[in-house]
Amino acid sequence: MRPPLDLRVGDVVELRKPHPCGGYTWRVLRVGADIGAECLSCGRYVMLPRSRFEARLKRFLERGPAHTEENVTL
Template sequence: MPKKYYLKDVVQMKKTHPCGSNEWKIIRVGMDFKIKCLGCGRIVMMPRSKFEKRVKKLISRQVEETEEK
């Protein structure tokens, strides 16, 4: 089962960005993810499948999870 990601979550990617940071903030969620590098501010958009393969771990969650009924 795929993990759920929310806006403003901070994730660690498997590869480091050329600026040296590997922490990214999620700024758009859907079929495509838009993430922002916390080191240099670069914004990258990628399909969900590629994003889920490249995420190493969730560092912090800004939004509390709500129960879906």
């Protein structure tokens, strides 16, 4: 099994499939069992199961701050 992807709050990512608005770039706002992200083209907020989000992720455009002891939650 692959280790879980190091998704961080604040990451800006490009996905493989466009949002209905035509945008490909998203900012990660919530990281957990579900990933919450805001479409940077239309501002819509969506939640996806982590596995689906990881499958759709194409690349990181910006990285959020690395996890520290204080903000890691399992």
